[in-house]
Amino acid sequence: MIRCAVLDDYQQVAKSIADWASIEDRVEVTVFHEHMADEDELAAALAPFEIIVIMRERTPFRAPLLARLPNLKLIVTTGMRNASVDLEAAAARGVVVSGTSGLSSHTAELTWALILGLARNIVQEHGAVRQGMWQSTLGTDLCGKKLGVLGLGKLGGRVAKIGLAFGMEVAAWSQNLTQERADEAGVRLAGSKEELLAESDFVSIHLVLSDRTRGLIGAEQLKLMRPDAYLINTSRAPIVDQAALAQALREGWIAGAGLDVYETEPLPKDHPFRTLPNVLTTPHLGYVTKDNYRVFYQDAVDDIRAFLEGAPIRRLA
Numbered sequence: 001m002i003r004c005a006v007l008d009d010y011q012q013v014a015k016s017i018a019d020w021a022s023i024e025d026r027v028e029v030t031v032f033h034e035h036m037a038d039e040d041e042l043a044a045a046l047a048p049f050e051i052i053v054i055m056r057e058r059t060p061f062r063a064p065l066l067a068r069l070p071n072l073k074l075i076v077t078t079g080m081r082n083a084s085v086d087l088e089a090a091a092a093r094g095v096v097v098s099g100t101s102g103l104s105s106h107t108a109e110l111t112w113a114l115i116l117g118l119a120r121n122i123v124q125e126h127g128a129v130r131q132g133m134w135q136s137t138l139g140t141d142l143c144g145k146k147l148g149v150l151g152l153g154k155l156g157g158r159v160a161k162i163g164l165a166f167g168m169e170v171a172a173w174s175q176n177l178t179q180e181r182a183d184e185a186g187v188r189l190a191g192s193k194e195e196l197l198a199e200s201d202f203v204s205i206h207l208v209l210s211d212r213t214r215g216l217i218g219a220e221q222l223k224l225m226r227p228d229a230y231l232i233n234t235s236r237a238p239i240v241d242q243a244a245l246a247q248a249l250r251e252g253w254i255a256g257a258g259l260d261v262y263e264t265e266p267l268p269k270d271h272p273f274r275t276l277p278n279v280l281t282t283p284h285l286g287y288v289t290k291d292n293y294r295v296f297y298q299d300a301v302d303d304i305r306a307f308l309e310g311a312p313i314r315r316l317a
């Protein structure tokens with residue numbers, strides 16, 4: 001039997017959500033529900049396995065860990081982009097890395113959950129109702145307000161479209177955004193990042209993390225935002241200087257933030273984002289839906305079958 005490990009199945013759904021029975025005559029699957037952060041623990045637990053299925057970027061596979069996994073032949077990661085797998089080191093060890101497809105609506109929808117949650121103080125009001133109170137905050141209308149979208153790719157484009165449906169004025173900016181793409185999305189191309197930050201009621205980040213986008217929003221940029229504006233980041237934490245963001249929230253440079261992504265995940269227990277009253281946090285839930293997991297895990301099973309049969313496989317570049 002080929003041994004396969006499935007990592008970080010926090011919700012304990014990996015086995016039931018896909019058709020593993022179709023490969024059970026050849027593959028013995030062990031599912032790990034708890035996150036293992038320690039490299040020694042990972043190396044010891046994973047050394048016997050030929051195949052490892054990983055959920056997004058929860059457990060990094062860099063050269064030192066890969067070197068300690070002598071039996072490893074295939075890594076299946078969910079999605080087709082995973083910055084925490086060292087593809088070169090894997091190739092050097094003869095380990096194939098494949099990816100899965102996935103849906104693209106999920107994170108745009110979570111972005112709107114955060115925007116709506118912030119605009120209508122949903123979490124505070126829910127808590128207050130539970131404690132016997134009635135109407136303790138004033139909400140903000142979205143219709144007629146300005147939404148600034150940083151990065152107009154798949155998710156940014158979808159978020160912009162929903163903003164238009166709410167009757168918002170939508171502008172977008174990124175270093176490589178063209179007038180043609182802005183026209184196609186039906187939004188205004190902002191003259192500069194600074195202009196977009198200064199004028200928006202809600203700024204939502206949908207850039208990929210790269211050398212050009214790391215630290216794109218620091219203290220200087222946060223100070224350009226209005227004190228009644230909100231920042232939403234469901235993209236990647238290091239695009240925003242995290243210490244500057246905590247200061248901005250503490251000192252009221254902006255009204256609040258909706259965050260799904262963090263520099264260290266899981267977010268450390270004593271991190272200020274866990275307690276600041278004007279932060280709405282979700283634990284990197286953008287992609288965590290039944291519908292998307294069904295696609296992720298079924299594709300993982302299909303990748304494993306293809307690999308075992310020598311059929312073409314979706315390799316990560």
Ligand SMILES: NC(=O)c1ccc[n+]([C@@H]2O[C@H](COP(=O)([O-])OP(=O)(O)OC[C@H]3O[C@@H](n4cnc5c(N)ncnc54)[C@H](O)[C@@H]3O)[C@@H](O)[C@H]2O)c1
Nearest residue numbers: 107151152153154155174175206207208212234235286287
């Ligand atoms: N929270 C979640 O669970 C979740 C789920 C899926 C994706 N994401 C993140 O959302 C982000 C957007 O994903 P997507 O699928 O829309 O990606 P995409 O590739 O379709 O779009 C990314 C955007 O970034 C821009 N961009 C790329 N490189 C750039 C650079 N060097 N400088 C400036 N702009 C640049 C692109 O032009 C585009 O507008 C990514 O960071 C992704 O990791 C988060």
Ligand SMILES: O=C(O)[C@H](O)CO
Nearest residue numbers: 056057079235286287
């Ligand atoms: O980029 C993504 O797909 C999500 O953030 C999960 O890692």
